[in-house]
Amino acid sequence: MKKLCISILILIIWLTNFAQTPTTFNYQAVLRDASGQILANQSVEIGIAILQGSPIGSEVFAETHSVTTNNFGLANLQIGSVNTVEMESIDWSAGPYFIEVSVDGTVVGTSQLLSVPFAMRAVTVENDNVEDADADPANELQQLAFENNELSISDGNVIDLSALINTKDTSATNELQQLALEGEQLTITEGNTVDLSALANTNDTSPTNELQDISLTGTDLSISKGSTVDLSVLQDGTGTDEQKLTFYGGNRYLTISNGNSVHLPFVLHEQDDDKTNELQALSISNDTIFLSNGNYVKLPVASKLSDADNDTKIQVEENPDEDMLRVDIAGSETLTISDSTGTILRLPTNDDNSNLKVANSDGKVVFGVDGTGMMYGDGSGLSNVKPLLKSSGGNSNVQITMNYSFYQNVKSVTLEAPCSGKCFVMASGYVRWESEGWDVYVSGITRNSDPNTSWDAEFDFYDHLNVATDYNCADIQDQYASYAQHRCFNVGAGTQTFTLWANKYTSSAKVRMYDVNLTVLFFPTAGTGEGTLKSTQLDDDSEQQESDVRFTSIPRRPDGGELRKRLDAMMNSEKKTEVVSNNEFVELHNKVDDLEAENEKLRKEKSETDQRISAIEKQVKRLLKTEKLEN
Structure with a gap:
């Protein structure tokens, strides 16, 4: 049996419930064999042990999971879901703790549990009387400030931007600008003001009308449904000051390359936590288009479809209430369909120069009628074109008995x-x-x-x-x-x-x-x-x-x-x-x-x-x- 190894180990740990003490956290691993090949769709036994103090410390928790890897060799399990008693008894404040992983009885690695799992210790806040649902919409706002080549945010950190400053510029202040937010108005000094009211949660029914796209054309930075800012004053002429904005929807962070990141929880917050309840569906019935949870629109009804010179056309009821469909080709009425007269196809001439042809799926004509009424065909497509003759006779002598x-x-x-x-x-x-x-x-x-x-x-x-x-x-x-x-x-x-x-x-x-x-x-x-x-x-x-x-x-x-x-x-x-x-x-x-x-x-x-x-x-x-x- 080939020795197993874990080529990639990914720990994803989070609290499973904020209303009571959590007892599990998630674990993922990609399994490979000794030659580095992914073990896809394999059943394995994964053992988990938590050691206290050091990688060879005393074991305070152990359990075994029977799992099957997916097509990419990925195994998923919840640590603590099997042995809940020992998991609940761990004193996470008495660390450090190490996790030891074994596959089918063979230990494949030991690593320290970092700070994320110890969020379980935060259960003690259940007894705190912290009330964060204040009525002040502005007390969480922070201010950006730039001084002596340093960008700082109130109640936050400081970033040194001296490497980005144009050293050819003799002025130390001519590129400095200040952002200010008053109510729903975002203003930049020596620039414009952007109304952010469209980004606020208004309980509207559209999941997309707050989304905007940022694009950079030359030195113009534009935001869809918004304004354009000329960034040429930030360049030194070499084209090396170009930066890119990136938005991470999962955690709602807006990041600028060679710069900082801004968390935008209030901009993209979906109050009802339902990402689909604003979606609507279009449907059509006869001549009407319907919008779910909305209105409908009736399509105009055309009684005639014709070419540019109106000599080739399809027309419904040339005369009122005649209940007839007419097809004209090159000015001649070729086909009529009605209850009273049936279906009539008129050939252009009364000789064999006009033909009605029926072809099979290969395009071969198997049946036809010309202007004289003569039918022709080989019988391969329509058997009733060709009569059959069968005979039995000859020299015979039969005595009737x-x-x-x-x-x-x-x-x-x-x-x-x-x-x-x-x-x-x-x-x-x-x-x-x-x-x-x-x-x-x-x-x-x-x-x-x-x-x-x-x-x-x-x-x-x-x-x-x-x-x-x-x-x-x-x-x-x-x-x-x-x-x-x-x-x-x-x-x-x-x-x-x-x-x-x-x-x-x-x-x-x-x-x-x-x-x-x-x-x-x-x-x-x-x-x-x-x-x-x-x-x-x-x-x-x-x-x-x-x-x-x-x-x-x-x-x-x-x-x-x-x-x-x-x-x-x-x-x-x-x-x-x-x-x-x-x-x-x-x-x-x-x-x-x-x-x-x-x-x-x-x-x-x-x-x-x-x-x-x-x-x-x-x-x-x-x-x-x-x-x-x-x-």
Whole structure:
């Protein structure tokens, strides 16, 4: 273990209470190791012993302190706070006394206690009947006098100033001046008079209005908020008579270099002993500035901020009570904001020479709109600039094996939607009727659901299904028919899986689906929740509603439907005329005619839809090609 030493020993001793006998005084020390390094943040045991008579005298007091040094190796303790009994029993008039210090059991030094600790002896004045609170404000005043090169103060000492006197001057008295204080007026002979009333304690609320600064410029000594004194008469021309004034706020001493010091207790006395109660705080609320414990000031309200020629400006309510904010740039009204009209930004021209640009934090433009209304961008900042396309298809051959109430997964497409929007799902291919009887299939598109495991999914399937059959056609093998179906979905951000399901309705039917293509077009509407139908229009002429294409349709979940019973009867019979009467067959035939008429109507709707899809594809291609960024 390295030997400890105390490199700096500082004793700070003062009475802790003037109303009763003090029993402690403070002690500070900086601890270093043998190599001189400061022992920072170290736990040590410091022993204190007071010896009477000599450094090896008898021990009259001893105690040990467990302390931890700070970041600078400084340890602080109060001597007498541990062993109060022995401290109170010391007869301080029977000195001298010495203090012995040890660290972790090793004595590191002994030194004599000087006169400051013996102020404890002054407790005897408690029995004196001295009354100092007299009513005379002037009996403590002292007078400065200068005679024969000596500066003296009444009831004080004398300083010889002969070394400072200009020996080239043959006059012994021409630089002498006398200070005189009458009331609050300080006068210097052959000089000016200074009013000290501003320095007196007037119970004002400002902690700083009595503070003044002294400055020296050349030979002019000035005090702020006061006068200037020319000191050139004190110089001998060599510039060696310059002196500096220093004020020590802790003990209120004013000192002049190469001169004396003056104690100024009455000038800086804070009567209430509170250095912060005069401080005030500024605060602002809306258009008003408040001063704590004081008044407030309202700031003027400006309705317009403009440049020098007034053609570029921001204006609130150009007309009374219109509740509108206007922004003009170079004489043109560019931006208006109001409850009635919303927010309108006007581009300077109606072509691609004008642009509204949105940039990311790096300054890169990720989205823009030009004067023609064309949007452009790379999708990196605003995902709803770029639609998405996902498709699954190609050469395929799927035998439909599931019957009614069971559903076969024909094709699935999964797409990651970056935000909410619309998904337009299209399925197409062709169907082969393989039996010589009456074949039929039912198909439908769902999102993120399986009708085999969920009633809600099955209801959704039947609400948007597609039915096709070779009923009323010649009963020969290997008939073919084209297949197409589509549906729109509102989607939110995240993974979206779209599935084409199908069954052949009855066990006797034989249906095979070829080359099925399932395509998903995603049109963003931004945000993270599910889109709404109103927020996106697939056609400029009409607002799209969620819909599907039904070439023929049957009631939702036709478990007990009369048509379902008749269809089942006809499908389970080799000869239709043996199961139903002619009237019933005619009725069914008429229903099929009605269904075919509806089918024709839907084919026309499909043609219109195909045209819309073609227009959409053109728009998508245009958006995908518009990858340039207008910087």
